Amino acid sequence: MESLIVHPKDQKQLNAVKAILKALDVSFKRELSSPYNPEFVAKIKRGEKAAQAGKSVKVDVENLWK
Numbered sequence: 001m002e003s004l005i006v007h008p009k010d011q012k013q014l015n016a017v018k019a020i021l022k023a024l025d026v027s028f029k030r031e032l033s034s035p036y037n038p039e040f041v042a043k044i045k046r047g048e049k050a051a052q053a054g055k056s057v058k059v060d061v062e063n064l065w066k
Contacts, residue, residue, distance in 0.1 A: 008014040021028050034041070050056060 006017055008017055018028075
């Protein structure tokens with residue numbers, strides 16, 4: 001059988017599509033997607049944890065270009 005990928009513009013359209021599919025007894029599954037690369041997200045999270053643990057460097061803005 002053929003699969004369709006639907007890109008609703010907002011929550012209202014998403015709710016309408018879900019309601020139609022349920023009314024027609026069409027099975028569907030939800031997949032959450034992120035515009036960010038998973039490796040990039042992991043690096044950011046590691047950096048946040050390191051900063052919370054005190055493993056960060058403070059830069060004095062006044063002396064940044066000296």
